[in-house]
Amino acid sequence: MTIAQRISLTWRRFSPLEERLIAAVREVLPSQAQVIFDAQIAGITLVQRHPNEICFYRRVSGKVDWSGVPTFPHTGEFRLAEVRFGVGGQRFKATLTSIGGHVFDFTITPSPKAIAFADWDRAPSTSLLSDPLTPHSAREPQPIPNSWREFLAHDRALAHDWTLHDSDTAFSTAFADGEFLVLAERAGDQFVLHRIEPPASTLFYLDSNDGTPEPINGDIPEIFRRADSRNT
Numbered sequence: 541m542t543i544a545q546r547i548s549l550t551w552r553r554f555s556p557l558e559e560r561l562i563a564a565v566r567e568v569l570p571s572q573a574q575v576i577f578d579a580q581i582a583g584i585t586l587v588q589r590h591p592n593e594i595c596f597y598r599r600v601s602g603k604v605d606w607s608g609v610p611t612f613p614h615t616g617e618f619r620l621a622e623v624r625f626g627v628g629g630q631r632f633k634a635t636l637t638s639i640g641g642h643v644f645d646f647t648i649t650p651s652p653k654a655i656a657f658a659d660w661d662r663a664p665s666t667s668l669l670s671d672p673l674t675p676h677s678a679r680e681p682q683p684i685p686n687s688w689r690e691f692l693a694h695d696r697a698l699a700h701d702w703t704l705h706d707s708d709t710a711f712s713t714a715f716a717d718g719e720f721l722v723l724a725e726r727a728g729d730q731f732v733l734h735r736i737e738p739p740a741s742t743l744f745y746l747d748s749n750d751g752t753p754e755p756i757n758g759d760i761p762e763i764f765r766r767a768d769s770r771n772t
Contacts, residue, residue, distance in 0.1 A: 553587065555656040558594060560664070561634050561646055565621040568668040576610045576672070580642050583609040591653060592714035595645040611641025612672035620672060625664040627655045633737060635719075638672060647714045649737055682710040682721050685734055688743070691760040699764045702726045712736070715753060720744065730767055732756075 554562065562581055569577055583606070586597040597604050620643065623634045632655070634648045684707050696704055702724045705711070710721045723743070724732035733744040733753050744753035745763060756763050 553584065555589075557652055557656045557658070558587065558646075560625075560660065561623050561636070564623045564625075564664045564666045565636050568621055568666045570671070570673060573612065573672050576612055577643070579610045580606075589653075591651045591716060592649060592719075593645055593647050594652075596643055598642075606640070606642050609642065612638060613641075613675040614638070614670065614672045615641040616676050618672075618676075619669045621669055622667045623664050624666075626661040627658045629661065635669075638670075647712065647719060649714055649719050651716055681707040682712070683707070683736060684710055684721060684723060685743075687760060688723055688734065695761055698761050699724060702730075702732075702764065710734075717753070720753060726767070732763055 566574055566577055583598045584596045586599045588595040588597070598606050598609060617637065617639045620636045620638045623636075625632055625634070630650075632648060632650065632652060634646045634652075636646050637644050684705075689706075692704060692706060703726070704724050705722060710723055712719055712721055714720070718735045718740075719737040720733040720735050722731055723734055729748055731746040731753075733746060734740075735744060735753070740755070742755045742757065743760070743763065745756050745767065746753045747767075756766075
C-alpha cells in the first residue's frame with residue numbers, strides 16, 4: 541500500500557479490497573437478507589483495520605450503536621460467509637462474522653495489508669456458511685479436535701487455574717500464519733490454540749498477546765506443565 545493509498549483511507553469508507561469482499565458476500569445472500577445486509581453496510585461509520593482482521597462499526601455520538609438499522613433474525617455469533625480469492629498468485633481466505641444480528645468483521649488469512657488496493661486474479665469463490673434469516677441466538681459450535689475433547693472429559697483438573705473452552709465457548713482469532721481457535725486461556729496472557737486454517741495436527745501455545753503461536757509436541761497435559769514451569 542502506497543502512502544497516497546493509505547491517506548485515501550482517511551476519507552473513503554472502504555478500501556477496494558473491502559468493497560470487493562462486501563460485493564462477493566452480497567451475491568450469495570438470500571434476497572431478503574440482501575436488503576438487511578445493504579442497510580447494515582450503509583450504516584457503517586467506522587472501519588478498524590488490523591493485520592488479519594477488518595472490523596465494522598456504526599458509531600453514533602462516540603458510541604457503537606446499531607439501533608434503527610435492520611438486523612438479521614439470527615442474532616447469535618456465527619460465520620456468515622467465506623470468500624476465497626487470489627492476488628498475484630497468492631491465495632487468500634476471508635470469513636465474515638455476524639454478531640448480534642449485524643455484520644462485525646472479516647478475518648483474513650494471510651494478512652491482506654499489502655493488497656488493499658490490488659486487483660484480484662479472477663472472480664472469487666464465495667460460500668454462504670449460515671442462513672442469517674433463521675432465528676437463532678446460540679453461538680455456532682466450533683470444530684475443536686478430538687484430543688481436546690478427551691482432555692476436557694478426563695484431565696481438565698490438571699489446568700486448575702485456566703479457563704477451558706469447549707465447542708460452544710471456543711472462539712477464533714487470527715495471526716499472521718493462520719486462523720486459530722482459543723481452547724484455553726490464563727490471565728489473558730497465556731493461551732492454548734488449535735489452528736484451523738491452514739489445518740495443523742498439533743496444538744499451539746502463546747505466552748503473550750503480542751507473541752507468536754508455537755507448535756507444541758507431546759500430550760496435552762504436558763502443555764500445562766510447561767506453561768506452569770514458565771511462570772516459576
